[in-house]
Amino acid sequence: MSNSKTTTTTKENIKNLEKKLGEILGLERAAQKAVDELISMKLIKSDLKDEAKDIQKEANSHxxxxxxxxxxxxxxxxxxxxxxxxxxxxxxxxxxxTKMMKTYLGEEPDTSEAIEFLCLAEGGEVTHYEVLSSISKNFDNKKLSTTVNSILKEEQDHLKRCLTMAKEAVSS
Ligand SMILES: [Fe+2]
Structure with missing residues (x-):
């Protein structure tokens, strides 16, 4: 591999890393706001509220x-x-x-729609961390890979917990 090729590849990798980290930061921030907003709209109540708050706390740490x-x-x-x-x-x-949430919820949202939107958001986070994990492999940076993979595991867990909430919301 020539030097110029190495440089181009590296630049491309850094660009991808910058973009994905930015998207992930945006998603984590939006997710935290979404929980607050859905609670204030009274779309997430009682036991589901504690679970959503717990997930929100982890989003803050991510x-x-x-x-x-x-x-x-x-x-x-x-x-x-x-x-x-x-x-x-x-x-x-x-x-x-944030725009996506408004579009998804529409005029008269109910609890199911609210929780399902959270599931969509968690699915988006899982996807982005999976891709970030692949991007990280282009860099010889153990700390980055470790951080990304440990958050990815928690995001996979968030998605599972959200799915459980979505099912609980419709069970009597
Ligand atoms: Fe999450």
Missing amino acids: EDKIQEAVSELSEDKDIKLDTQKVEETAKETEQKA
Whole structure:
């Protein structure tokens, strides 16, 4: 492999990493807001509320961990991640996700729709962390891979918990 090819590949990988980290930050932020909003709209009640709050707390910790990874990767002399670009993508993704929720819920949303939207959001998070995990393999950075894979496991668990909630919401 020539030097120029190596450089191009690396640049492309860094771009992919920046984009995916930004999208993930946006999704984590939107997910936390969604829980607050659905609770204030009284669409998530009683026992489901505690479970949603618990998932929200973990989303907050994921956001912190990814934010920390972004800041460390920006200081890495081989990667020099552009934090501003990450933040731009995060804002854009958060707005898109918020719009999606409004569209999905429509005029008169019920509890089922609210929980199902949370399931969709968790499914989106799982997808993005799976892809981020693949992107991470292009870098020789053990901490990044470990962080991403540990969050991915929790996101897979979030999706399962959301599905359980969705079923509970319709069982009498
Ligand atoms: Fe999640």
